[in-house]
Amino acid sequence: MVLISGNLLYAAFLLYLIATFLFSGAIRDKRKLYKNPSKWASAGISATFIGFAAHLGYFLTRWVAAGHAPVSNMFEFVTAFSMMFVVGFIILYFIYKVAVLGLFTLPITMLIIAYGSMFPKDITPLIPALQSDWLAIHVITTALGSAILSISFIAGVIYLLQSVNQEKQSKKTLWLEFIIFMIVTAAAFVLVTSAFRVLDYKAVYSWVDRENREAEVIYNLPALIGPNQGELLTEDAMTAFVEVPAVIDSVRLNTVIWSLVVGLLFYVIIRLVLKKRISAALQPLTQNLSLSLVDEIGYRSVTIGFPIFTLGALIFAMIWAQIAWSRFWGWDPKEVWALITWLFYAAYLHLRFSKGWQGEKSAWLGVIGFGIIIFNLIFVNMIIAGLHSYA
Amino acid sequence: MEPIICECGHFNPNGTVLCESCGKQIDKSDNQKSFDMRYEGSSRRSKTYKKTLIDKIWNFFSSVKVGIWIIGLILVASIIGTILPQQMYIPSSVSPSVYYSEQYGFFGQLYYQLGFHNLYGSWWYFLLLAALGVSLVVASLDRFIPLYRALKNQGVTKNERFLQSQRLFSKTNRLENNAEQRETLIKKIKEKHYRIREENGNLLAEKYRFSRWGPYVNHVGLIIVLIGGMLRFVPGMYLDETLWIRDGETSVIPGTNGEYYLNSEGFFLETYDNNQEDQKISESLSGAGNEATIRNYQTNTTLYKIEGQAMPGVNPELKKVKERQIRVNHPLRFDSYSIYQSSYKLNELNKMTFNLVDKQTKEQLGQIEIDLLEPQKTYDMGNGYRVEISEYFPDFYFNSDGQPATQTQSPDNPAFLFRLISPEHPEGETSFTAIQNTLEMSSDNTLRMDFENAETKNLSALRVRKDNTLWILLFGGAVFMIGIIQGMYWNHRRIWIRTTNDEIIIAAHTNKNWYGITKEINKILKDAHIEELADPNTKRK
Numbered sequence A: 001m002v003l004i005s006g007n008l009l010y011a012a013f014l015l016y017l018i019a020t021f022l023f024s025g026a027i028r029d030k031r032k033l034y035k036n037p038s039k040w041a042s043a044g045i046s047a048t049f050i051g052f053a054a055h056l057g058y059f060l061t062r063w064v065a066a067g068h069a070p071v072s073n074m075f076e077f078v079t080a081f082s083m084m085f086v087v088g089f090i091i092l093y094f095i096y097k098v099a100v101l102g103l104f105t106l107p108i109t110m111l112i113i114a115y116g117s118m119f120p121k122d123i124t125p126l127i128p129a130l131q132s133d134w135l136a137i138h139v140i141t142t143a144l145g146s147a148i149l150s151i152s153f154i155a156g157v158i159y160l161l162q163s164v165n166q167e168k169q170s171k172k173t174l175w176l177e178f179i180i181f182m183i184v185t186a187a188a189f190v191l192v193t194s195a196f197r198v199l200d201y202k203a204v205y206s207w208v209d210r211e212n213r214e215a216e217v218i219y220n221l222p223a224l225i226g227p228n229q230g231e232l233l234t235e236d237a238m239t240a241f242v243e244v245p246a247v248i249d250s251v252r253l254n255t256v257i258w259s260l261v262v263g264l265l266f267y268v269i270i271r272l273v274l275k276k277r278i279s280a281a282l283q284p285l286t287q288n289l290s291l292s293l294v295d296e297i298g299y300r301s302v303t304i305g306f307p308i309f310t311l312g313a314l315i316f317a318m319i320w321a322q323i324a325w326s327r328f329w330g331w332d333p334k335e336v337w338a339l340i341t342w343l344f345y346a347a348y349l350h351l352r353f354s355k356g357w358q359g360e361k362s363a364w365l366g367v368i369g370f371g372i373i374i375f376n377l378i379f380v381n382m383i384i385a386g387l388h389s390y391a
Numbered sequence B: 001m002e003p004i005i006c007e008c009g010h011f012n013p014n015g016t017v018l019c020e021s022c023g024k025q026i027d028k029s030d031n032q033k034s035f036d037m038r039y040e041g042s043s044r045r046s047k048t049y050k051k052t053l054i055d056k057i058w059n060f061f062s063s064v065k066v067g068i069w070i071i072g073l074i075l076v077a078s079i080i081g082t083i084l085p086q087q088m089y090i091p092s093s094v095s096p097s098v099y100y101s102e103q104y105g106f107f108g109q110l111y112y113q114l115g116f117h118n119l120y121g122s123w124w125y126f127l128l129l130a131a132l133g134v135s136l137v138v139a140s141l142d143r144f145i146p147l148y149r150a151l152k153n154q155g156v157t158k159n160e161r162f163l164q165s166q167r168l169f170s171k172t173n174r175l176e177n178n179a180e181q182r183e184t185l186i187k188k189i190k191e192k193h194y195r196i197r198e199e200n201g202n203l204l205a206e207k208y209r210f211s212r213w214g215p216y217v218n219h220v221g222l223i224i225v226l227i228g229g230m231l232r233f234v235p236g237m238y239l240d241e242t243l244w245i246r247d248g249e250t251s252v253i254p255g256t257n258g259e260y261y262l263n264s265e266g267f268f269l270e271t272y273d274n275n276q277e278d279q280k281i282s283e284s285l286s287g288a289g290n291e292a293t294i295r296n297y298q299t300n301t302t303l304y305k306i307e308g309q310a311m312p313g314v315n316p317e318l319k320k321v322k323e324r325q326i327r328v329n330h331p332l333r334f335d336s337y338s339i340y341q342s343s344y345k346l347n348e349l350n351k352m353t354f355n356l357v358d359k360q361t362k363e364q365l366g367q368i369e370i371d372l373l374e375p376q377k378t379y380d381m382g383n384g385y386r387v388e389i390s391e392y393f394p395d396f397y398f399n400s401d402g403q404p405a406t407q408t409q410s411p412d413n414p415a416f417l418f419r420l421i422s423p424e425h426p427e428g429e430t431s432f433t434a435i436q437n438t439l440e441m442s443s444d445n446t447l448r449m450d451f452e453n454a455e456t457k458n459l460s461a462l463r464v465r466k467d468n469t470l471w472i473l474l475f476g477g478a479v480f481m482i483g484i485i486q487g488m489y490w491n492h493r494r495i496w497i498r499t500t501n502d503e504i505i506i507a508a509h510t511n512k513n514w515y516g517i518t519k520e521i522n523k524i525l526k527d528a529h530i531e532e533l534a535d536p537n538t539k540r541k
């Protein structure tokens, strides 16, 4: 069962890849508002559907195999989020029939799936607090809400790719390149981690932790950054260049540095090949769209996603916290970051009432909002440990 | 001030921009090409009265910009609170003044001194939330009342300039078969669930007006939640106590005024392990390290209620209410109370047995069992042998003066100062006995206390909660959800049609989702062979 489940996830990944190519065939589409989408786009959305069916198949078979909703560790949560991302795309595609949305959403979906696969894929038993139907109810609703909100990021990027003037360098081109650089870095993380996994790289360090105890730590990437008073125990492994104090998690920092360095390398290579900014190279893909339509898509995704997010990440979360931890709200970092996300999108909705905040500024806000969602999804678990840190 | 009478005869409140009924521009100061339709050009207090202090405060809180600032400040403050763990998440054994600087150095020290270690409980965070509440009330009242009036009083016949300045507008010269064309148009509009009103050749089609109230409903929900949150400061609304209960013990439940008692039959802890029947899980476990993950912990309890009045000093008569296994996610509920499984301590020392031994002959002279929670003062062993406990340290350590002392009241490391009385030494010999080792005060003692064995018990921590604000919060949450869905998933759409002798004018307005309304109306117009609306998406680019 676990095997079938894993294969379905691969299938979904490949189908999304195919769908991306099909959607790219549709970018020349100069369709007006009420005409039917082109053949390419129809083929693209069909492939997306089949991919989604496989993705859902992965989810359900894993649910059966584990005996609980597969949303209890990082791998499961990230893949569930990516599935909801596709749901968000399908909903907005059916409202607006804009093929370019697929062209941008699906690669990001694949990247998220690949990212999730870097975490241990074992089915983990549930600790008592998680043994509740609310696990499925709360996490699935929250993931769906965040994923639909995240479509405003895709719309935002499309908007900015078109609207930002690439003729001359400016703050805007810089930030837009930064977004793209972050995406390249995420891809670099996946590639570096997979490469050393194939090589079966392992370096063991002994070190001294915060409570001054001796401990051992395993590096799966060559150590650039060593742990506090670290001593390499594995033979012929690389020794670290620098050592960090015990408060800092050296393994994670090491991974971040690897990803950034390799990401930068990739970025430079791509730029040398393209001979211009990546965002400038992507600009033509977005040329046929009306900016106000893209703006509307971003806004619509927020108006659809915000109620769902509120329900899942605040209301259901509080109900469950009351049952499991005896208090509905405890200012745990993960809870606070859900509140922050919610406040951010509330501010977004109100800002749109002001003149001048629709369009480009909204697009930037969509990007920032996604940054907050990803921060809460991934980094809060890693950096700020709390009750929710199941990573 | 006087109401303003419009050409069309409608009485408008002072401050009105567009006539509530016909939409004619009354306040000409804002002479733009297109009208601001956000609140129908109605008279809002904040836009009309700006003189007195009260006006100024009202206008301040009514501003959306101010509202966004408040939201933004709460957002930033909340972020700051997650940089380092809050006071409630640091070990309670260390003082925060020490903890932050020790763990996080200078930054931690600063964080602590700025009060960020208890940010969410600080007075200024509370003030920000209060400001949010005030702003919500004022901003909503400022807009809801005039908007409600304007939509209720709106007329079917609209001023021509009002129609022309709408974002969606089309003008078609009449064709021959105009009556028929009009019929189809109305029929098609009706099919889209619009309600239609007509008045001498003018037509108003409207739907989903209720969605306009969405924001106000959701703001009311938020206000209810905020009020509910503040109610927890009212005494009696809220209770949070911890009950440590040992296996077999019956204890009064704190916070229930001595009305309820709880008996623990025992505390259990189960882990996932490899020889469990649970195959699929053990498979993955063997792959992923061998740390035993906790599967379940629970306390089997019986709840009792006292009969009659609770009287101090008198053992109450108890009546059984129910039995329940309290587990995480499965609290025991009764009355307005809930009892949650929160924590535990396994194998706490409970009783200790010592032998009184003659040092020379190793002869055993007697045995005593000490209840570590309630030790007796003296234990008589007969034949003139007696042990007195002069001092008891449940959690023994040497304090900074090098004196024996106790850290806590729980028997984690018990130590005793015994006085050993025998026929040979009627005044007694002093012996200091700690669990790890026997320290002898004077080595010329003839008797000694030897540790024989110890009995342990499990200790379960239960959380006793009552929260009468929960229903208010849940209700507020429900109101919020209704309001937000009402406002987000529907839009208020209106179509005005005006037919004169030689032309048809069509204008339309929606409060959001222009794409949707354009598509919907154009489909209707196409079927009725009337010129389509200009696409606002290209028009506004």
Ligand code: HEM
Pocket: A343, A346, A349, A350, B061, B062, B063, B064, B065, B066, B067, B068, B070, B071, B132, B135, B136, B139, B140, B143, B212, B215, B216, B218, B219, B222, B484, B487, B488
């Ligand atoms: C976290 C707190 C808040 C939340 C979650 C919230 C939520 C909302 C939502 C969902 C809408 C509808 C938006 C739309 O239709 O696009 C809305 C509208 C509005 N909110 Fe808030 N709001 C909050 C705080 C505030 C505050 C503090 C003010 C004070 C100025 C305010 C003033 C308004 C106004 C004036 C509207 C527009 C009403 C209309 O269109 O008729 N909100 N709010």
